[in-house]
Amino acid sequence: MRLNELLVDVALAVVIALLVVILTPGLAVAAIVAIFLLVVCAVSFGLEWWRARWRRGRASGSRGRPGPPGTWPRRP
Numbered sequence: 001m002r003l004n005e006l007l008v009d010v011a012l013a014v015v016i017a018l019l020v021v022i023l024t025p026g027l028a029v030a031a032i033v034a035i036f037l038l039v040v041c042a043v044s045f046g047l048e049w050w051r052a053r054w055r056r057g058r059a060s061g062s063r064g065r066p067g068p069p070g071t072w073p074r075r076p
Helices: 003-023 027-059
Strands: none
């Protein structure tokens, strides 16, 4: 991520956080919103990690078999 993109993301996060604290009726509601957003972000990061891991496995052609094709265990 470039520095400019990071600065824009941080600025947007600060503005949104201030709006949530100002517009919600109390800090407890703001905390509930913050926890919900953290859970959504964690799920998003987890899904992205899983997809990247799955794509790497598919791109390499690996299906969990070790070694070159002639060395796979053969079933009788």
